Amino acid sequence: MTFQAIDSWWWPFLFILIGGWLPTDAWRFLGVYLGDRISEESELLVLVRALATALVAAVIGNLIVFPSGALADTALALRLFAVAAGFVAYLTLGRKILVGIFVAEAVLLGGILAT
């Protein structure tokens, strides 16, 4: 039952609905239902947030180490250096997301043009 499993126009849309829409809006709807019934300071929420954060971080790591498209043709060392430079710039220059992205992209493009 993979994305390519059934060769018809509707299967990818059903896959996106069940694989994407259902498991995201289910959490949003649960959030509305719980409303203010749960304490934001609850320890259970700390655990839930930690699990979710580590999972999204794993996605970030995979996108950097095992990228797709034209980024896959660049050296791993260059990508790691670009991300590290961007992140350090973000941390030290006032925690601006734009600064982090700009520095990482500048290092990456500089590295691509230099090789």
Next chain:
Amino acid sequence: MTSRRLWYLRGVRAAVSVPGLILASAFIGFAGLAKEAGLTLVQSVFMVAMVWALPAKVVLVGAILSGASLPAAAFAVALSSIRLAPMVVALVPELRGPRTPRWVLYFLSHFVAVTSWVLAMERLRGIPREMRTSYYAGLGSTLVLFNMAVVAIVFLLADSLPPSVSAALFLLTPMYFLTSLWGSARERAGHVAMALGIVLGPVLHSVIPGFDLLGAGLIGGGLAFAFHRLSRRRQAA
């Protein structure tokens, strides 16, 4: 002009902002990823409308790329989206007016993702309470519609891009996540979870592909929570 429409339009204007711009740039990267995974333009735009949260979509496309089955894909997406529930829990009391029908809250909750949530938590306080739902509807729907258009345009242009520009686009998504996730962490455990997850993801990907995201989430998140308990106990002692 009715005042509801006026506040809706003010919400639309709030979407045109620096966070909104960064989000659009991350969607440029997402469109490249979706195209690489073999999705069509219509499928990708449909995914933007139905799923909306960017981490969930990146996980879903990742699952499609690795040939995961539908239940495995849905499970990974569900795990990556747990954070949406506490975000909505925090937003609802700010959003709700004295006479807001429940269905309006359920409908508006679909627009919740990192960017619209950050903007809403920042600005709702300054909006008259009975107009907040209209304002958030304008903000949320504009972000979704605009990024649907961004993805469609990138799909049409992506083939004509030089490889260096294309490589730079693919770096946008991880950099946006890395910095915004770090900034949105509520406690130190969030930073510990991030550091562990970002290393465990690629490591487990090489060792047990298919369970890399799940494994990194459980191990990294579990260790981060243990760290949280230990440091709290030390504080108490």
